[in-house]
Amino acid sequence: MKKAIYLLFPLIAASLAGCVKYNGQGKDGPTSGSGDTSKSTVPEEPAIDVTYYLNLGPNGLYNGQPGTACGVNIEYGVKIEGKSGDALPTKGTITSSQYNVELKYWVLDGTQDVITSVPRENNCVFVAMFGPIDSKARTKDIPDSGFGIKFGDDTYYVGTTAGKERPGAEDEGRDQLKITDAYFLKGESFTFINFSNGDTWADDASIDPYSLGGTDEHSTNWLLYFRVDGTKYRVVKDFTSDEIYIKLKYNDNLIWFK
Numbered sequence: 001m002k003k004a005i006y007l008l009f010p011l012i013a014a015s016l017a018g019c020v021k022y023n024g025q026g027k028d029g030p031t032s033g034s035g036d037t038s039k040s041t042v043p044e045e046p047a048i049d050v051t052y053y054l055n056l057g058p059n060g061l062y063n064g065q066p067g068t069a070c071g072v073n074i075e076y077g078v079k080i081e082g083k084s085g086d087a088l089p090t091k092g093t094i095t096s097s098q099y100n101v102e103l104k105y106w107v108l109d110g111t112q113d114v115i116t117s118v119p120r121e122n123n124c125v126f127v128a129m130f131g132p133i134d135s136k137a138r139t140k141d142i143p144d145s146g147f148g149i150k151f152g153d154d155t156y157y158v159g160t161t162a163g164k165e166r167p168g169a170e171d172e173g174r175d176q177l178k179i180t181d182a183y184f185l186k187g188e189s190f191t192f193i194n195f196s197n198g199d200t201w202a203d204d205a206s207i208d209p210y211s212l213g214g215t216d217e218h219s220t221n222w223l224l225y226f227r228v229d230g231t232k233y234r235v236v237k238d239f240t241s242d243e244i245y246i247k248l249k250y251n252d253n254l255i256w257f258k
Contacts, residue, residue: 019121099183174247
């Protein structure tokens, strides 16, 4: 199988031009046309008070709260009064309201410069760049055999072999494939797929009634999360599943969602 490549999804940067230089000078101070160019020991400059902005975009969260209008043309931002040299917040502080998304890095607005700490400049805008959490990332590369889940945007989860449903029993039951750490977003569609021939399926009978909190063979808890829509399932509520088992048997496939 070819290695999957996951693309980052940058947020739209605010249209604020760079930063205001401290005292009107560049980071390295004024330049001179002449003088000694030999290396010398320069004492580290002390931290100064600076104002800067975090542009979170519509789905970013700062300590669990969305951004607000601030600065110049920043619709979803956070204004911070801090010090030069301060480390920019990490993914522990910056999260996303979307599943499978985390902070990857910050860029200085209007540039491609990755920034990790606050410079000695006022009114800088740092744009949060988000991307998929690797453990839950889907793939566009598929195997020649096996089973998995196909989404409407032609991305996939690929099941890995997980043995028999009841190993050692007189009737060992179905062969199983397992998918871990999956996410599903409201409005998207999916089917189950046989990678050997490209066949897909989606029907009520394929869903184990014990899925997603179901307590008996008549439970329909899973309908709170997705429903059959013609030849596919339609997600009606965001959810994640730590484990999905695709249980295979001729004319009796069953799928269980934890």
